[in-house]
Structures are given as structure tokens and as C-alpha cells.
Amino acid sequence: MPPGPRLPAVVQTLLWAVAPVKFGKACMRRYGSLFTVRILGFGEVVYICAPTGIRRILRDDAGNFDAAAANESIRFVVGGYSLLMADGAAHTSRRKALTRPLHGDNVAAYVEVMVSIAEQEVRRWRAGHRVRLLGSFQRVTLEVMIRAVFGITGSARLSRLRELVPRLLDLDPVIILLPSARRDFGGFGPWAGFQRLLREVDRIIYAEIADRRAQLTADPASAGGDVLSILLGRGQDRENITDTELRDHLVTLLAVGQETTATQLAWFFERVLRAPGALQRVRAAVDGEDWKVLDAAIHEAIRTRPATLDIGRIAVRPWEYGGYLxxxxxxxxxxxxxxxxxxxxxxxxxxxxxxxFFPAEPPSAHFLPFGGGSHRCLGASLAMVEMRTIISTILRHVRLELAATAPERVMAKGPMLVPRRGAEVVVTENHLLSGATPAGPVRE
Known part of the structure; x- marks a missing residue:
């Protein structure tokens, strides 16, 4: 194996879990772009950080690797039919089913709902008050998922999911890393608590699926443009789609998309507000609807402060790289x-x-914000439209200042790398509360 730190596995695991960015950068500085660490629950893990190796694993030699097996530790959350748990023909089929509702006109149709949700959140921000943007964006992106993507509008289900989903996604790292910790212990402990949460979330999702199936059977023309309606419409032509499959698709979108987008939005403002001239340039881009500049600003925030650090793969056959077999x-x-x-x-x-990233972008091999190859993030288009829309809506309505001069440190929260203080800002102006009329919504 390539060289790596000689610290005991328990120490490496602790560093990896608590300070993954610092730990990873320290290893890369000492050992280069190919090194080995030892993580409890995973054993020896080989890190690859160079463009050539990454391209080979994600694209050129993708058939040598199993992406689903690397995600096995979260199967108990997303379910066996999740896109994350599939490879080969099964992955192709499931990805095809989800492509239509997550791209093109369907994503563009979510923009007005996104604007409405963002404005609703901004109305909570009073001039002179401090706001932790991470918490605000978690509420906004969850609402977008539930209303625009799931299409759930019933007040009782909406209200309950708003309460349950954040708790569900705040997974105890112990039950991810150690399968032996997934025991009930007479109804006590983190696993028992998680199971209770998951059962209630599943009950709401299955009830929504049943209601929507009945509605579409009675009136096929009533189908909406949300992901669930589109998948159910597909299911009418393909009887083998099951409620379990639908549930797993929806929970995967929640688990992967909601928290990641919220975290990336928080880092965007934390970075832009600290960069001289960047905020003015982004404001000008929003006012002039120059989405290339705004996208460049978003991509640079993703580059400097990613919401997650790594993608897992497991070799299914011997593979040669960097002088190692x-x-x-x-x-x-x-x-x-x-x-x-x-x-x-x-x-x-x-x-x-x-x-x-503007006017010229770096080589594609040097920047992969949504992964690459056949497993590239299926929600990339949705995430970019959502970030453009929310950022534009906020900048049209409010003026923000940093709450502290020191940059926020990166803190690991499960698989997410979040701002330690939650991207804390001070609201200096809020035109929504003063009655000012903003410009129109962002377009894709």
C-alpha cells in the first residue's frame, strides 16, 4: 500500500472524523497525492487526490470499481433501491428514471416556488439582528425538497416532515461507522431512536405515495411536475415500480441533496463576504442577470469550501496505479x-x-464539483438552479455584513463540512420588510 500516517487506527479515525480537511491536507503535504489511512469500520483506505488517478477511477477504469459497495454504510437510511446502492444495469435504469424530473423544464418550473420559499425565510430577518445562515438555508432547502420536489402540500404532513427530517439527517457517526452499534438495546440508544424517526418519516412518505397513486388513477391529468408525480406517471406505464422503490428515491434525494445544498449556500456567503470586491461583483451579476459570473462565484465557493470531501469506491478486481498493484x-x-x-x-x-472560473474555467479534470463519470451527481442541475435562485433572491432583498472578522473554521458534522458558527452574519437592511419591490426571479 502507499505510505501513510503510522498513528494507531483509533487516532486516525478520530482525526478523520473531527478534522477531515486538516488531516487530509497534512497527509497530502507529507505523502503526496496517493496515501493510505486506517479508519475503524473501513480498514485501510487509499486516498487519491491527483487528476489522473481520479479520472481513471471515475471514468476510464470505472468498470473496475463498485460505487454501491462503498456506500453500504448508509443503506439503512436510503434503502436498497437507492441510486447510491446500484451499479451496472440497475444503476443505469434507476438513473434514467430520475433524469427527467431533475433536469430541464422540470427544474426550471421549481424556480417560482424556490423564490417564494426563500422570501418567506428572509422575512424572518430583522435589520440589526444576527442570522446563522446555515440554519436558514437548511429550512429553505428542506422546504424546496418537500414542496417542489416531493410535491407534498398537506399542512399536517408538511409540518411533521419539517420537524422530523432535520433530526433524521443528523446521524450519529457511531451507527454509520460501526454496524455493531445498530442494535436496539431494549428501545434505548442512538439506533433505537433513529429507527423510531425513520419509521415515522416512512409512514408519511408511504401515505403520500398512496394518496398520489389514488389521485392519479382517478384523474391522470392531475399529475404535477414534482419528482414523485413524474415517477408515478412513469409507473402507470411500468407496473413493476413499487412503493418501496419510490420511497428510496425520495429519501435519497433528501439525504444527498438537502443538507449539501444548504451547506454550500452557507459557505458561499461566508466566502463572498470576506473577499474584497467579490460581493459587489456578484450583486452586479444578479442585477444584470449575468449567470456566468454568478456560477463562477458559486463554483469558487465550492472549490474553497466543499460541503463534502471524498467519494468512495471499492476495487472489484486488481488495479494498477502509481506503481502499485x-x-x-x-x-x-x-x-x-x-x-x-x-x-x-x-x-x-x-x-x-x-x-x-471567469472568464475562463480551469480544466475539467481540475474541478469536479459534482463528481464524474456515470455516477456524477444526478441532482447537479437542480442544485445549481436552487443556489442561483436563493442567492439572487437574498441579494435583491437584503444587505448583509459579517458578524466576525475571523474566517469561520470548518467543522465536521457527520459527512458534512459546515461553518463552525453557522455562517453568522448581521442583517443591515431588509427591503422585503420595508416594502421595496425587487427584480424578477432568476431564470435558468
Whole structure:
């Protein structure tokens, strides 16, 4: 195996769980772009941080690797029919089913709902008050998922999901890393509590599926443009789609999309507000509807402060790279976060600069915000439209200042890398509360 830290596995696991960015960067500085760490629950994990190795795993030699097996630790959340738990033909089929509702006109149709939800949240912000943007964006992105993507509008179900989903996604790392901890212990402990939450969330989702099936059977023309309605419409032509499959698709979208987008939005404002001239440039882009500049600003925020660090893959046959012959069963961490922080690829990587992505973008191999290959994030289009819309809506209505001069430190919260203080800002003006009329919504 490639070299790596000699610390005991328990110490490496602690560093990996508590300070993954610092730990990863320290290893990369000492051992280069190919190194091995030891993580309890996973064993030896080989980190790959160079463009050539990442391209080979995600694209050129993708058939040598199993993405689903690397996600096995979250099967108990997303379910066996999740896109994350599939490879080969099953993955292709499930991805095809989800492509239509998550791209093109369907995503554009969600914009008005996104604007309405963002404005509703902004009305809570009073001039002179401090706001932790991470919490605000978690509420906004959850509401977008429930209303625009799931299509759930019943007040009782909406209200209950608003309460349950944040608790469901706040997973105890112990039950992810240690399967032995997934025991009931007479109804006590983190696993028992998680199971109770999951059962109630599932009950709401299955009730919504049943109601929507009945509605579409009675009136096929009543189908909406949300993901669930589109999948159910597909199911009428394909009788083998099951409620369990639908449930797993919806929970996967929640687990992967909601928290990631909220975290990335929080980091966007934390970074832009600290970069001289960046805020003015982004405001001008929003006013002029120059989405290329806004996208460049979003991408640079993703590069400097990613919401997650790595993508897992497991070799299904021997694979040669970097002078090593890795046996089947080797687990790899494809570290996009470390790739994006490489000083060789991105000079002065800690500095936030929109110019890295505008007018010219870096080579595609140097920046992979949504992964690559056949397993590239299916919700990338939705995430970008959602971030453009929410950022534009906020900048049209409010003026924000930093609550503290020191940059916020990265804190690991499960798989998410969040701002330690929640991207805390001070609201200096709120035109929504003063009656000012903003410009129209962002367009895709």
C-alpha cells in the first residue's frame, strides 16, 4: 500500500472524523497525492487526490470499481433501491428514471416556488439582528425538497416532515461507522431512536405515495411536475415500480441533496463576504442577470469550501496505479476536496477568487464539483438552479455584513463540512420588510 500516517487506527479515525480537511491536507503535504489511512469500520483506505488517478477511477477504469459497495454504510437510511446502492444495469435504469424530473423544464418550473420559499425565510430577518445562515438555508432547502420536489402540500404532513427530517439527517457517526452499534438495546440508544424517526418519516412518505397513486388513477391529468408525480406517471406505464422503490428515491434525494445544498449556500456567503470586491461583483451579476459570473462565484465557493470531501469506491478486481498493484477489495477515497485545494492546480488555494472560473474555467479534470463519470451527481442541475435562485433572491432583498472578522473554521458534522458558527452574519437592511419591490426571479 502507499505510505501513510503510522498513528494507531483509533487516532486516525478520530482525526478523520473531527478534522477531515486538516488531516487530509497534512497527509497530502507529507505523502503526496496517493496515501493510505486506517479508519475503524473501513480498514485501510487509499486516498487519491491527483487528476489522473481520479479520472481513471471515475471514468476510464470505472468498470473496475463498485460505487454501491462503498456506500453500504448508509443503506439503512436510503434503502436498497437507492441510486447510491446500484451499479451496472440497475444503476443505469434507476438513473434514467430520475433524469427527467431533475433536469430541464422540470427544474426550471421549481424556480417560482424556490423564490417564494426563500422570501418567506428572509422575512424572518430583522435589520440589526444576527442570522446563522446555515440554519436558514437548511429550512429553505428542506422546504424546496418537500414542496417542489416531493410535491407534498398537506399542512399536517408538511409540518411533521419539517420537524422530523432535520433530526433524521443528523446521524450519529457511531451507527454509520460501526454496524455493531445498530442494535436496539431494549428501545434505548442512538439506533433505537433513529429507527423510531425513520419509521415515522416512512409512514408519511408511504401515505403520500398512496394518496398520489389514488389521485392519479382517478384523474391522470392531475399529475404535477414534482419528482414523485413524474415517477408515478412513469409507473402507470411500468407496473413493476413499487412503493418501496419510490420511497428510496425520495429519501435519497433528501439525504444527498438537502443538507449539501444548504451547506454550500452557507459557505458561499461566508466566502463572498470576506473577499474584497467579490460581493459587489456578484450583486452586479444578479442585477444584470449575468449567470456566468454568478456560477463562477458559486463554483469558487465550492472549490474553497466543499460541503463534502471524498467519494468512495471499492476495487472489484486488481488495479494498477502509481506503481502499485491494488488487490480486489481495496477501498479508495477519491478526494475531490483535496484535489480542489491542491496548490499545484490552484495557486494560493485558500484565496477566494471569482477569476479562477471567469472568464475562463480551469480544466475539467481540475474541478469536479459534482463528481464524474456515470455516477456524477444526478441532482447537479437542480442544485445549481436552487443556489442561483436563493442567492439572487437574498441579494435583491437584503444587505448583509459579517458578524466576525475571523474566517469561520470548518467543522465536521457527520459527512458534512459546515461553518463552525453557522455562517453568522448581521442583517443591515431588509427591503422585503420595508416594502421595496425587487427584480424578477432568476431564470435558468
Amino acid at each position: 491494488f488487490p480486489a477489495g481495496t477501498m479508495f477515497a477519491v478526494s475531490l476536496g483535496l484535489l480542489h485545494s491542491s496548490s499545484e492546480l490552484h495557486p494560493e488555494p485558500e484565496i477566494y477568487s471569482i477569476e479562477r
